[in-house]
Amino acid sequence: MKNQRPETGGFFQRDRAWQPPALTPLYKTSVVRSPQKAPIAFPHTPSEITGPTFGHGILGALDNDLTLNHARSGESAIGPRIIVYGRVVDENARPVPNVLVEFWQANAGGRYRHKKDGYLAPLDPNFGGCGRTITDEDGNYSFRTIMPGAYPWPNGINDWRPAHIHFSVFGHGFVQRLITQMYFEGDPMIWKCPIVGTIPDRRAVEGLIAALDMEATVPMDARAYKFDIVLRGRRSTLFENRMEGN
Numbered sequence: 001m002k003n004q005r006p007e008t009g010g011f012f013q014r015d016r017a018w019q020p021p022a023l024t025p026l027y028k029t030s031v032v033r034s035p036q037k038a039p040i041a042f043p044h045t046p047s048e049i050t051g052p053t054f055g056h057g058i059l060g061a062l063d064n065d066l067t068l069n070h071a072r073s074g075e076s077a078i079g080p081r082i083i084v085y086g087r088v089v090d091e092n093a094r095p096v097p098n099v100l101v102e103f104w105q106a107n108a109g110g111r112y113r114h115k116k117d118g119y120l121a122p123l124d125p126n127f128g129g130c131g132r133t134i135t136d137e138d139g140n141y142s143f144r145t146i147m148p149g150a151y152p153w154p155n156g157i158n159d160w161r162p163a164h165i166h167f168s169v170f171g172h173g174f175v176q177r178l179i180t181q182m183y184f185e186g187d188p189m190i191w192k193c194p195i196v197g198t199i200p201d202r203r204a205v206e207g208l209i210a211a212l213d214m215e216a217t218v219p220m221d222a223r224a225y226k227f228d229i230v231l232r233g234r235r236s237t238l239f240e241n242r243m244e245g246n
Helices: 029-033 188-192 202-206
Strands: 081-090 100-104 130-134 140-146 165-169 178-184 209-212 223-226 228-233
Touching: 100 140, 130 140, 165 228, 188 209
Parallel strands: 081 223, 081 228, 178 209
Antiparallel strands: 081 140, 100 130, 100 165, 165 178, 209 223
């Protein structure tokens, strides 16, 4: 037990100067998806600042090992093996424990196991491309997978997505839910991607790039990449007209 009062109150407002704008014409699908009018802010309600509770009982033994969780007995996914690990924290740098972290990605050839993926790269029969885990009491998570490949996409005449892994993190409230992508240190294609180009602050882009960590590698097995995830935090100051916080 820790001699520390639990946090209370609402979550921080999103920093819209840090996030990419909804309308970014170079990312063509944003044109039809972006709102046509200015967003309206609503006060948080209890249903938004609370969320689902997950436990380790819902996880399968191989849910956090994408090299094996879709593979036939005695076989494994094709591609360079990697470990991805990090911490989930809030904006106050406090760990967020017991949150569900889901991840999905293309295979080593850059193809997703999805019927609408039209890329000509072959499917890997031993790779499903998705998994999940739950953070521990200090907000730590980790999983094993293979390095995903880059792939072309029908945005511009010759646009490619850099190697990346998608993440979904539920947090402790529905307004804290995060869906994002992780890129890999040293990949020159990051800076050529139109989606990455929608992000206004270079520091924000750098926060999406996992650092190669040779100290955490498994010799003759897998390289390691460190990727920390920051969720919306809670305000500790109580407002006199909204005692539950802002």
